[in-house]
Amino acid sequence: MSTISRDEVARVAALARIDLRPEEVDRLAGELDVIVESIARVSEVATPDVPATSHPLPMTNVFREDVPVPALPVADVLASAPDAQDGRFAVPQILGEE
Amino acid sequence: MTTTTPALVAYGDAVRRYDPVIGIEVHVELGTRTKMFCPAEQSFGAEPNTQTTPVSLGLPGALPVVNGTAVEYAIRIGLALNCQIAESCRFARKNYFYPDVPKNFQTSQYDEPIAFDGWLDVELEDGTVHRVEIERAHMEEDAGKNTHVGGSAGRIHGAEYSLVDYNRAGVPLVEIVTRPITGAGERAPEVARAYVQALRDIFRVLDVSEARMERGNVRADVNLSLRATPEAPLGTRTETKNVNSFRSVERAVRYEVSRQAAILDAGRSVVQETRHFHEEDGSTSPGRVKSDAEDYRYFPEPDLVPVAPSRAWVEEIRATLPELPQARRRRLHDEWGFADAEMRDVVNAGALDLIEATVAAGATAAAARKWWMGELARRAKQEEAELADLAITPAQIGELQQLVDAGRINDKIARQVLDGVLAGEGDPEQVVVSRGLEIVSDDGPLLVAIDEALAAQPDVVEKVRGGNQGPVGAIIGAVMKATRGQADAKRVRELVLERIAG
Numbered sequence: 001m002s003t004i005s006r007d008e009v010a011r012v013a014a015l016a017r018i019d020l021r022p023e024e025v026d027r028l029a030g031e032l033d034v035i036v037e038s039i040a041r042v043s044e045v046a047t048p049d050v051p052a053t054s055h056p057l058p059m060t061n062v063f064r065e066d067v068p069v070p071a072l073p074v075a076d077v078l079a080s081a082p083d084a085q086d087g088r089f090a091v092p093q094i095l096g097e098e
Numbered sequence: 099m100t101t102t103t104p105a106l107v108a109y110g111d112a113v114r115r116y117d118p119v120i121g122i123e124v125h126v127e128l129g130t131r132t133k134m135f136c137p138a139e140q141s142f143g144a145e146p147n148t149q150t151t152p153v154s155l156g157l158p159g160a161l162p163v164v165n166g167t168a169v170e171y172a173i174r175i176g177l178a179l180n181c182q183i184a185e186s187c188r189f190a191r192k193n194y195f196y197p198d199v200p201k202n203f204q205t206s207q208y209d210e211p212i213a214f215d216g217w218l219d220v221e222l223e224d225g226t227v228h229r230v231e232i233e234r235a236h237m238e239e240d241a242g243k244n245t246h247v248g249g250s251a252g253r254i255h256g257a258e259y260s261l262v263d264y265n266r267a268g269v270p271l272v273e274i275v276t277r278p279i280t281g282a283g284e285r286a287p288e289v290a291r292a293y294v295q296a297l298r299d300i301f302r303v304l305d306v307s308e309a310r311m312e313r314g315n316v317r318a319d320v321n322l323s324l325r326a327t328p329e330a331p332l333g334t335r336t337e338t339k340n341v342n343s344f345r346s347v348e349r350a351v352r353y354e355v356s357r358q359a360a361i362l363d364a365g366r367s368v369v370q371e372t373r374h375f376h377e378e379d380g381s382t383s384p385g386r387v388k389s390d391a392e393d394y395r396y397f398p399e400p401d402l403v404p405v406a407p408s409r410a411w412v413e414e415i416r417a418t419l420p421e422l423p424q425a426r427r428r429r430l431h432d433e434w435g436f437a438d439a440e441m442r443d444v445v446n447a448g449a450l451d452l453i454e455a456t457v458a459a460g461a462t463a464a465a466a467r468k469w470w471m472g473e474l475a476r477r478a479k480q481e482e483a484e485l486a487d488l489a490i491t492p493a494q495i496g497e498l499q500q501l502v503d504a505g506r507i508n509d510k511i512a513r514q515v516l517d518g519v520l521a522g523e524g525d526p527e528q529v530v531v532s533r534g535l536e537i538v539s540d541d542g543p544l545l546v547a548i549d550e551a552l553a554a555q556p557d558v559v560e561k562v563r564g565g566n567q568g569p570v571g572a573i574i575g576a577v578m579k580a581t582r583g584q585a586d587a588k589r590v591r592e593l594v595l596e597r598i599a600g
Contacts, residue, residue: 015193055398060186060405060406061406061407062163062164063163063164063165063166063169065166066132066165066166066168068137068138069138071138071150072155074146074147077147077150085261087147088263089147089263089264090259091259091260092259
């Protein structure tokens with residue numbers, strides 16, 4: 001039974017700005033289905049006293065002191081910018097704003 | 099959209115026919131030294147892109163670490179807003195693509211905010227109190243800053259483009275979300291304004307942010323919907339983004355009430371959307387329509403472990419919370435014994451701190467109020483300045499009042515001394531001396547006579563010290579006799595009592 005539809009793959013791909021050809025959507029729907037089904041099998045062995053877990057490490061409260069370190073030099077920061085001007089990254093016009 | 103917008107309905111008419119419901123999201127930038135997830139320094143006004151690390155630039159492989167001080171500040175805010183503090187909570191990724199978000203996601207909190215279920219009592223200018231329920235307060239990070247370069251001024255072939263500065267990317271934010279605020283009726287705009295103002299005041303006394311509106315340290319998104327009656331279900335809301343002054347918050351609510359009323363009157367439906375606020379005329383205009391594109395695909399942030407503030411830590415923070423603005427106002431109101439209306443005027447004039455400091459400098463509350471709300475308020479108005487901006491300090495007013503109390507100057511001359519202080523001639527004492535304003539009176543010979551009379555009647559001194567002022571007349575009589583009646587009896591009495599009190 002398929003749980004991941006073609007439409008869902010296409011939608012998530014669009015949200016993630018991934019350009020997929022129709023045959024890729026078909027293939028990924030199948031592959032993602034296998035992955036989801038495999039993971040779903042975990043719930044078959046998990047007893048009700050096992051809570052849903054997002055973080056497997058038994059760690060909490062990993063904090064840093066509020067003490068500054070030297071910043072990256074601006075030249076390094078902008079070295080990988082496609083374009084820069086006045087110490088800032090220049091990017092194409094942002095569509096749909098104002 | 100091609101549909102024409104119906105004319106606005108006058109505000110008064112709109113609130114007679116519809117019940118406004120507001121909801122406010124406030125973002126506050128925390129005043130930590132470093133960013134939320136990396137140790138880049140954060141300060142206002144630095145040169146572009148001089149406060150970044152691989153984490154705040156979203157470079158591949160960079161790993162975030164939580165700023166412990168920012169967590170503490172978030173808990174302080176939560177506690178001040180009467181919230182529960184989560185036993186455990188986690189961060190989440192909010193995925194969207196925008197140039198000022200270099201990682202392509204904002205690290206935020208989604209289903210597990212650090213603080214939830216609180217409230218804040220908000221006081222309007224006339225003293226009416228409205229309770230605002232707080233749904234949640236969560237931790238997240240700020241985005242960078244885009245500067246749009248217009249086509250006409252553009253240097254890249256006349257095309258329009260944007261410049262991005264990532265100094266602000268990763269600055270710690272706390273977002274505070276209200277539940278729908280109902281029951282405010284026609285006063286909804288005032289309640290919205292007073293709420294944001296009350297939050298700003300709280301951020302300041304908590305010392306978690308400079309909370310300067312003009313710098314964007316505090317930013318509000320204002321949700322508004324209308325319904326036919328207070329019993330009806332909530333209507334469709336709009337969210338006006340980035341309303342960044344108290345006055346704008348009030349105007350944005352008023353405008354949306356008038357606009358939505360016109361749409362509903364015409365039998366149409368309000369479109370759920372985000373809107374932009376325009377300072378120039380107080381209007382709003384449509385931004386993005388909420389749609390599928392707003393699916394942020396939240397999921398738990400795998401690079402950060404959960405935050406689980408121990409109850410001991412929370413209680414430790416609670417114990418160090420300062421007195422909050424409303425409690426302070428109530429305490430000072432009691433201590434000073436002002437009438438309700440007097441107290442409101444003091445608060446509304448921004449004179450609370452000034453009067454408190456003046457009292458600390460030795461003046462009575464009544465005298466302090468008289469100066470700041472009288473003569474100084476008049477001068478501030480003349481100069482179109484705030485009271486706090488006048489070139490005189492509470493300490494100087496305290497000194498001035500002491501000069502009056504000591505009889506060295508009178509009220510009329512005090513105004514001249516004020517002129518001198520405001521003109522930069524120094525402290526009141528210096529002005530009195532340099533302008534020769536002191537009332538001529540020589541207590542020297544009097545004091546000699548008084549000290550002699552006191553030494554001669556130690557038993558009377560004892561009685562007066564014991565609280566019985568009756569026998570003091572015997573001393574005064576002796577002094578008057580010694581000075582052959584030329585002393586001012588009232589002055590003698592004052593000096594005698596001063597001397598005895600030591």
